[in-house]
Amino acid sequence: MPKNKRPEPRKPAKAAEPDDDTLAQALADLALELAEQEDFDAAPELAREQGERFNRIVRNALRKNNDELLYGAVERARYADVGAYQYLRSHIEEASATALMRREGGPPMEINAFAVPVFVHSTGGLKQAEGFQDPDAFDALVASFAQAGLESPDAKVVLISHAYDLDEIDRITYSHLSEMVRDAHATMTEKKLTATPALERSLAGWSESGFGAGDQAMELRFLLGFALKRTDDPFYQVPNDEAEADAWFAARMLRYQAWTGRAAPLVKRCMAGAPASLELNFLYQDLFFGAKEQGVAEYAMLQMMAAVNQALERHQCAPGAVRAVVAPADVDDVIVLRVNLYANAGGALLVSSEKPFDLAADLETEVDDIADALGTLGIVAVEVAMKFDKQGTPVDPRPCHGA
Incomplete structure (x- = not known):
């Protein structure tokens, strides 16, 4: 009579790895938690553990050339919390530009x-x-x-x-x-x-x-x-x-x-x-993405000022005969900074020019920079508004202290 064989132990099923969407959301959530802990300096042990997991996800994504995960996480953070967006983007940018050997x-x-x-x-x-x-x-x-x-x-x-x-x-x-x-x-x-x-x-x-x-x-x-x-x-x-x-x-x-x-x-x-x-x-030497951000921001500013200067020449207006209004505007769910130039006589709109606005940037500083740039063109009547509404009308414009 044949002897019964002992059944072989089953190999444990390999746990399925989280998909990119799950990891992107986890990365955005970790960025929010770490940014808040950084602000309040609380729970150092928890922050260490979360930081290690955060860095591991980022390193693995870079090693696997998984840009979809990284950019997906940044996009989630952008609309969830400004602090998390700043934390996540700056850490991914540094990790991609730096390697320890x-x-x-x-x-x-x-x-x-x-x-x-x-x-x-x-x-x-x-x-x-x-x-x-x-x-x-x-x-x-x-x-x-x-x-x-x-x-x-x-x-x-x-x-x-x-x-x-x-x-x-x-x-x-x-x-x-x-x-x-x-x-x-x-x-x-x-x-x-x-x-x-x-x-x-x-x-x-x-x-x-x-x-x-x-x-x-x-x-x-x-x-x-x-x-x-x-x-x-x-x-x-x-x-x-x-x-x-x-x-x-x-x-x-x-x-x-x-x-x-x-x-x-x-x-x-x-x-x-x-x-x-x-x-x-x-412009200043910086890590790759910091230098890119500098260049893009300055280029957009120069293009905005060129559009304003061309409008002055086209309408034959002296800089002292116009006023500028600066405010954020929503263009297809993307926030931009807009400058509207109006003639003092009659208030006709002479030109409307826009530049990208990074949610990680300081709005007041950005507005002051635009006011300073307008000043170099001789435009000193500069106002800042809460926003431009959907009809393009500035909401609650007031004199800009940076002008």
């Missing part, structure tokens, strides 16, 4: 992706084919970051020999940038040539500018670089004391301003065959 027997290292936005004024516009044809200027530009005290003398800095236009920068997503950081690290540490598909994919080429040969052109370009340094490098340690930290950042700003003067001739030589014909205006 550890090698056996070596010190922990950090690599980050930074960018320098530059406004280039020229006649006829830049020509991509003329760019980065001067290797001596490019090498000197790379070296200048450490020489000017913007990066540590012990750090290794590389630049991409390309001036990215806004469309190219806009196509770089969170996970794409994270891949670019890893590509850059490989080129900076490997002794043999390595493939860099993410870096190569970022070089999509400039969009058509449409400038004629005699047109006065203003174009936004970004210098993109990577800095590899030890995590314990004292050069990058910001003081804990608030006053000392403010002084630390102020000193760096002074070094940066001095750098722009020395670097401008090198950047011109890198961007055009006739460098003397260019005029440059630098």
Whole structure:
């Protein structure tokens, strides 16, 4: 008689992984909880556990190139809570632009992706084919970051020999940038040539500018670089004391301003065959997404002021003969900042111009910046309203203290 065999134990069923929608909502919820705990400094142990889960979800999404999850979480947070939106977006942006690297027997290292936005004024516009044809200027530009005290003398800095236009920068997503950081690290540490598909994919080429040969052109370009340094490098340690930290950042700003003067001739030589014909205006060096945000905001402001200036010329109005009203407006469920320009005589609307408004930004500061920019055009009668209603009428306009 055959012996009965003991039944084999069942293998436990593998738990199904949460789908992207579930993880995106979990990430947005964690951001809200962490932002609130950061505000009130409560429950440190709970905050630590939630922070670890939050970082794990973000890291896994970047590693799996899961932009749908990350952008979905940001979008949920945007409409749920401003504090959560700010917390989530800033942490994802930093995580995508920064990587910690550890090698056996070596010190922990950090690599980050930074960018320098530059406004280039020229006649006829830049020509991509003329760019980065001067290797001596490019090498000197790379070296200048450490020489000017913007990066540590012990750090290794590389630049991409390309001036990215806004469309190219806009196509770089969170996970794409994270891949670019890893590509850059490989080129900076490997002794043999390595493939860099993410870096190569970022070089999509400039969009058509449409400038004629005699047109006065203003174009936004970004210098993109990577800095590899030890995590314990004292050069990058910001003081804990608030006053000392403010002084630390102020000193760096002074070094940066001095750098722009020395670097401008090198950047011109890198961007055009006739460098003397260019005029440059630098914005501040920052991590990739911070630099992008600076560039986009300033570009939108310049476009808004150009529209206002053109309206003054078209209607033959002196700046003192108009008043401007600044307020938020809802355009297809997206908040923008709008400027309406009215003639003092009769109150006719001369022009309405808009720029994007980031919910993470301070509204009062944004309005004051617009008032200051209008002042440079000679417009001093500036009012701020609660909002523009659906008919485009300003609600409760009052004189702007920033004017």
